[in-house]
Amino acid sequence: MVEEFNINKALKAISARVTDTQREEQNKLNIAGRTRLKQNAIQNQIARAAAQELAVRDSIRMLESEPDSEIKTLRLRNLIERLAELYSQQGLYEDAAATTLDDARREVYQRSADAIAKPDNEVCNCPPEIVTDRAKQRHIRVDSTQKVETLVRNGKPVSLRVCRTCGDVNAY
Numbered sequence: 001m002v003e004e005f006n007i008n009k010a011l012k013a014i015s016a017r018v019t020d021t022q023r024e025e026q027n028k029l030n031i032a033g034r035t036r037l038k039q040n041a042i043q044n045q046i047a048r049a050a051a052q053e054l055a056v057r058d059s060i061r062m063l064e065s066e067p068d069s070e071i072k073t074l075r076l077r078n079l080i081e082r083l084a085e086l087y088s089q090q091g092l093y094e095d096a097a098a099t100t101l102d103d104a105r106r107e108v109y110q111r112s113a114d115a116i117a118k119p120d121n122e123v124c125n126c127p128p129e130i131v132t133d134r135a136k137q138r139h140i141r142v143d144s145t146q147k148v149e150t151l152v153r154n155g156k157p158v159s160l161r162v163c164r165t166c167g168d169v170n171a172y
């Protein structure tokens, strides 16, 4: 009787362990799948932007040979901004900053370039914020840095993180 009980207990434990392992494996597969999807999306984005970059460069070259006019200037400006954005989509943030004619956008591109260039372990030491969750009546620690957007580094997606306290940026 006691033995039977122990066997049942052992069998239950074994089946629970198998399930846990399987769940863990499935989890790993899911995460790997999501990472692959994200990576594919970035690679598609880079390929698309590279192709469009060529077309925009051609348009700029053709436009340059036309006689000067207000419309020509306007169209050139638009194409140059488009080119800067296409550089940015390929992770070429320095090129994007050097190309744009818009100060605000240059700042954004330069921030991305700086964040990518900075060593990953160079992070500020700002303490986490303590936020009160009223519904659950407890305090939560919230990291002082926050993901702002996804950047491209060497063809791979990285998170641009900005510190809410000191404004420090990094991408990893």
Ligand SMILES: [Zn+2]
Binding pocket: 124, 125, 126, 144, 163, 164, 165, 166, 167, 168
């Ligand atoms: Zn900070």
